[in-house]
Amino acid sequence: MTDTTDETDSRLIAGFWQVVAAHGWDGVTLRRLAAASDLPAAAIRARAPQGPGDLLRLHERLADEAVAAGTVPGQGGTPRDRVFDVVMRRIDAMQPHRAGILRLVDDLRLRPGLALCLLAQVPPSMARLLDAAEIESGGIYGAVRAQGLAGIWLATLRAWTRDDTADLGATMAALDRALDRAEQVARSLRLDPGDMAAS
Numbered sequence: 462m463t464d465t466t467d468e469t470d471s472r473l474i475a476g477f478w479q480v481v482a483a484h485g486w487d488g489v490t491l492r493r494l495a496a497a498s499d500l501p502a503a504a505i506r507a508r509a510p511q512g513p514g515d516l517l518r519l520h521e522r523l524a525d526e527a528v529a530a531g532t533v534p535g536q537g538g539t540p541r542d543r544v545f546d547v548v549m550r551r552i553d554a555m556q557p558h559r560a561g562i563l564r565l566v567d568d569l570r571l572r573p574g575l576a577l578c579l580l581a582q583v584p585p586s587m588a589r590l591l592d593a594a595e596i597e598s599g600g601i602y603g604a605v606r607a608q609g610l611a612g613i614w615l616a617t618l619r620a621w622t623r624d625d626t627a628d629l630g631a632t633m634a635a636l637d638r639a640l641d642r643a644e645q646v647a648r649s650l651r652l653d654p655g656d657m658a659a660s
Contacts, residue, residue, distance in 0.1 A: 469500065469504060469508075470508065470519060470523060471523065472498045472499065472500060473494070473498045473500055473504070473505060473508060473509075473516070473519070474516065474519060474520050474523060474558070475497075475498065475557070475558070476494055476496075476497030476498025476499070476500070477489070477494060477497070477498070477513070477516045477520070477561070478520075478558035478560070478561030478562065479497045479561065480493045480494055480497050480561075481561035481562075481564050481565055482560035482561040482563075482564050485564055485568050486513065486564075486565055486568040486572065486575070487568070489513045489516075491505060491506070514575075514578065517579065517582075518582065520558075521582055521586055523554075524551060524554040524555060525551070525586055525589045525590070525593075527550070527554040528547050528550045528551050528554060528589075528590060528593045529589065529592070529593045531550055531593075532547070532593045532594075532595070534595075535595075536595065540594070540596055541640055541644070543594035543595060543596065544590075544591075544594050544596070544610065544613070544640065545633075545636060545637070545640065546594070547590045547593045547594045548590065548610075548613065548614060548617055548636055549629075549632075549633065549636065550593075551590060551614075552617065552618075552621055552629065552632060555621075562622075563622055566622055583611045583614065583615070584604075584607045584608065584611055585607075586614075587607040587608075587610040587611045587614060588603065588607045590610060590614075591603070591606055591607060591610060609643050609646070610643075612639070612643070613636065613639040613640060613643055616635055616636075616638075616639040617632060617635055617636040617639060619635070620632045620634075620635030620636070621635075
């Protein structure tokens with residue numbers, strides 16, 4: 462049976478993170494990717510013509526799509542509740558690749574250029590998370606919300622890298638605290654409720 466495009470992408474990303482976990486960012490090669498994903502080199506080149514950076518972008522897209530797919534239209538709840546839900550679903554999408562992501566985080570300390578490139582991808586990803594949370598992401602206020610959610614996301618991600626518990630309790634607690642801070646900032650700036658992605 463022939464893989465669908467989605468199945469091929471998922472296999473490639475799983476293989477990519479296996480290679481990063483075992484060999485680090487500099488150890489990502491076409492041969493290793495093909496072996497880890499059991500995909501032909503041509504399929505990998507088609508998806509990553511410029512190298513591993515393309516695979517990071519593919520991972521971001523797949524993770525954001527996984528969050529969007531789990532969104533129930535008209536889900537109700539407060540904006541804060543919905544943001545908490547989508548952020549934790551985004552973490553859940555990363556959890557299967559935890560070993561590789563942690564290895565990449567370690568490698569970033571020696572690769573500031575790559576770290577800056579990854580940071581540049583955060584605001585667009587946050588806009589997609591706002592959409593999944595059914596919070597307006599367009600216009601000036603949408604940009605403010607995306608920047609606020611970026612801060613929340615980075616604080617949560619930092620906690621996740623240190624959280625080896627099965628229930629991710631420390632990660633959820635960090636997310637709660639970050640949402641509290643965002644609400645305080647929104648009030649101090651006299652923004653409308655929800656402008657920092659919280660109620």
